[in-house]
Amino acid sequence: MPRYNPSEIEPRWQAYWDENKTFATPENPGANKRYVLDMFPYPSGDGLHVGHPEGYTATDIVSRFARMRGEGVLHPMGFDAFGLPAEEHAIRTGEHPRIQTQRNIDNFTRQLKMLGFSYDWDRVLATTDEDYFRWTQFIFLVLFDTWFDHDQQKGRPISELPIPDAIKAEGELAIASFVDSHRLAYLDDALVNWCPNLGTVLANEEVVDGKSEVGGHPVKRIPLRQWMLRITDYAERLLEGLDELEWPVGIKKLQSDWIGRSTGAEVDFYVGESDQYDAWKSERAASGFPAAPGASALRVYTTRPDTLYGATYMVVSPEHPMLDQLTSDAQSAAVREYCEKASFKSDRERTEGDREKTGVFTGAHAINPVNGKPIPVWVADYVLAGYGTGAIMAVPAHDGRDFQFAVTYDLPVIAVVDPPADLENRDEILAGKACFEAVGNAINSGPFDGQETNDVKAAITSSLSEQGIGKGAVNYKLRDWLFSRQRFWGEPFPVLHELDSDGNPTGRMRGVDPSELPVRLPELEDFKPHGRPEPPLAKADDDWLYVTIDGVKYRRETNTMPQWAGSCWYYLRYIDPKNETALVDPELESKWMPVDLYVGGAEHAVLHLLYSRFWHKVLFDRGHVSTPEPFGKLVNQGMILGEVEYSAYYDEDDNVVSAKDVRKSAEGGRQSKDGRAVTSRPVPEDAVQKKGESFVLVADPKVRVESRAHKMSKSRGNVVNPDVVVKEYGADALRLYEMFMGPLEATKPWSMDGVGGVRSFLDRVWRMVVDDNEDDLVMQPALTDQACDEEQARMLHATIKKVTQDTDEMSFNTAIARMMEFTNFFTRSESRPTEAMKTFLILLSPYAPHLCEELWSILGEKESIAKQSWPAWDEAALVQKSIEVPVQFNGKVKTKIQIAPDAKPDQMMEIALADERVQSFLGDKTIVKKIAVPGRLVNFVVK
């Protein structure tokens, strides 16, 4: 009678683990430490999604497995709790975001505990805790107090920044501004993505197709004084650091593309009075290439210095500082109009359509330094202000964008790279009628003619260098990180702006003394943004807003930090979550770091993971952490899709349209091949059958239907709620199913029937030990104290081996399959040695911990199964007397023979040739070749 009843068993064991602190982190991890980390969730109002427990179960299995193998494990959980949804809720309801956030955290905690994860709950943290963001603010002060020494490639205290004499001579204010402009955290008038609907600016990464990632509102670019973090200084270190990481290659590539290192040269083009050109040249030859080009030169960055002879015009971005100077009176009106239009264009509009190139001639000419020829200078928005020098030399023959622009405005195209002779459109390229971007041999390039592209690059760069008009240069796509938000629900900046006696800012600022941290959020009447790009914290009382120190009045910084801030360093705080004197105790830090396994979604590939690495490197340079990288091994769990759905297309008249005849329309919708709009509607599974490669309607097999699993979404109504799954099948079944679906990294569709399948496996495990025909709790009569027979021992040890290896490799689905085979085998077995059952329970316990604890205790054990040691397998038990191997003829299996597992090829051949069936297949054919692979097969090549 006693059936397997997870809803009774599971809460009981969860309470036991809690009370006994079964999964407390060891004080001293010892030689084998393992730090296993999940990407902590944003506690949304919707609660957990079945995607969350996928990664969490994986890390839980790894953690439990590691503990049983005697490793010291740190496995914590927390909440990334600042963020827009809580604030939007606050704006709507007037309820403080802290209240809503706490409610959501409580719900997430309940759900996580319900799944039996072995977190050390004493270390739980939320980024919104004042004890936590105190240290987020502290780290900001570290960034504020650090400058990057490019010679040493290292962040150093700002007090060690060398101040040039020229600056010193200008006085204290100049020194302060020089210092401020070298801090890793600095204020800048940045062109920001201002989103009026959200009332905030957004990071580039939060803008998708010119719309806000959250809510899809339009985004405008406006200049605003903003906190920036100088992540670009660390570009090289962030790139190099990737090499040593055990991360998926795809993620590494994404990060390295995001950093976007390129090499080339900076070149100055003379734009002064033409009669002064020679003087300028000789001055440059004497002085060398200066740090700034000065007023008479326009500096460009190019990755193809070899194509300098083909530069037929130049382009500056609309925001270029020299644009005014370059613009002639005649062109001034046109240029001004063009720039105005460009500044109002959002990113969306700039990139919309076929990206037709537009631009206006400035009226100025520059002199091409390699041949002294004057070329026109244009302004165009296809050149970006933020990359390189904000100006380019245009080589239309060898750059697609320049070519397109040159065609539009009828500018000359001169080929300077000869493509390979067999290239189809070589003649067109040489005639300037087509564009060629690859490498070849130089032509029309004076002394460099005939040389190969890479040699020309080096030769031209060094020649320019000698003349003081060019220099090899490196550039990165990576931009400095826009670090402030005009929001309430975020960490306040620990920065004070000095005011003069009239209450106006002097431009000087200071960090809040670390002993004064945290800077708490002020109490506000309401949380509404006022629609101006000015933060809600400016609405705070004067008590909060103004501070007087040593008789000087200051106004607090009113921006808040973005959500990324708190998640940049949480992995450090788990190590020492209650420390009141440091963000983490250095001794503990060096014991636990780095994180050994980090599991989370691939959507954080470039944002969170790059930002964290940046902060970590700064903390490393400043002596707060001992490792150069935070996360050793990274695994991305795949997305879980909704259940597979069948859907058919219908036109406006409700006629069904075969999926074969449906195309994507230009607007992204669907249409039939003759252009009528169609909509898709679900079709029940039993109305569909497989035909050839696709599915068709049973009623009308000519009509193809779509069969596809979609992303879970509220609007589609295919979201699976873990609460419901746990209620119906139990937490162990949910955990097991999430792992059994397929490889952790793969995208895979949910199937409720599949959950039922693993649940019935757990039922079988229960019945393998417990007799459920009896009213009272009675063991299976088949249980015995006898030892395993040979076959049982082989099954047991093969299972230990497979489960151990697969768990170690995080190949959870195959480990589970093996445990199912074990259960099937012993369920059929009339006599089941109790010892084998116990060993099996240990193997299963990381996967289905509640059930295993229960059966373990039913079998009379007093101590938690989590405290047992992982079993070892006996290789000798795996040996078989005789194994079956196939005999192939010309690579096709024809029959099988029995051999000893260690039979030598000669012996195998002998046995094969002695076999009757082999002889009959052989007949009178001749054996051309004999192959025998020990332990595998025999193959005869015959004629």
Added chain:
RNA sequence: GCCGAAGUGGCGGAAUUGGCAGACGCGUUGGAUUCAAAAUCCAAUUCUGGCAACAGAGUGAGGGUUCGAGUCCCUCCUUCGGUACCA
């Protein structure tokens, strides 16, 4: 457009890394048990032909290397994910 990942039964997925394709699970079919059902247990289940033994085909398509290819190489197709003027 570019970059990345993946295409294996009705479905999710295995395959010791070049050696018996389809482990395990779902679904389906048949049987046992039952007054009946659920649950459970047993068996079958890649496709085609055949009563059967068996024969043939088969890992997105086409070609190649090899005694032997899901696995390696070339060309192409499809799906999913990322990305967007970075000089």
